[in-house]
Amino acid sequence: MRQSTDNSFLSEEQQLLLAVASGDERAFEVLYYRFSKKIYYFAFKFLQEEMAAEEVVQEVMLKIWRNRDTLGTIKHLESYLRVLSRNIALNALRRLAIEDRANEKLKLYANIESNETEERVILQETKKLLAQAIAQLPPQQREVYKLCHQQGLKYEEAAQQLHLSPATVATHMKLALRFLRTYLKQHGHFVVICIIFKLI
Incomplete structure (x- = not known):
């Protein structure tokens, strides 16, 4: 006995799936409008x-259309769409998490770069302001400051070079530092002053 090819005994949903599987674009539109809202709210x-x-x-719909040849094997379309939607939504969540981590890293790198740029500017200002202050020192104090602070000589070593007593060198150094601090307070930005005080 020849098997009937009549699909009238199939459910409306199975008929729809078979129509989509055969490449019927109109049937695919019906499938889209029937299930797209459910997929949206689930996602x-x-x-x-x-x-x-969205x-x-x-x-989900693109995947259904591309794999339409397999739609005839689906027994419960809504369950199939739910599983497919869940898997795609989870993949989307993973992508969003990766993007969030990437954005956080970009922000971190941007902040680091910004901070480094700001520090370079402050350091340049610091050196410039300190040089201006040193230039205002009396010659003997300026010489003592350069030898003891910038070159790292001990008071006794600086005293030998300048033909002065160590006590005199210490006095000049004390006066120089006092002048520099006063000058910087009057002319410098607060942050720059803090940095310079560490330098001197």
Whole structure:
């Protein structure tokens, strides 16, 4: 006995799937409008973002159309769509998490670069302001400051070079530092002053 090819005994849903499987674009449109909202709300529960949920709908439907040859084997379409939507939504969540981590890293790198740039500017200002202050010192104090602070000589060593007593060198150094601090307080930005005080 010849098997009947009549699909009238199939459910409306199975007939729809077979029509889509055969490449019927009209049937695919019916499938889209019948299930797209359900897919959207299901995806939104996962993602909590409208655009991301809409992208899940498009991806699910695109996958159905591309794999339409296999639709005839689906027994429960809504369950199939739910599993497919869940998997795609989870993948979307992973992508969002990766993007968030990447954005955080970019912000961190941007902040580091910004901080480094700011530090370079402050250091340049520091050196410039300190040089101006040193230039205002009396010649003997300026010489003592350069030898003891910038070159790292001990008071006794500086005293030998300048033909002065160590006590005199110490006095000149004390006066020089006092003048520099006063000058910097009057002319410098607070942050720059803090940095310079560490230098002197």
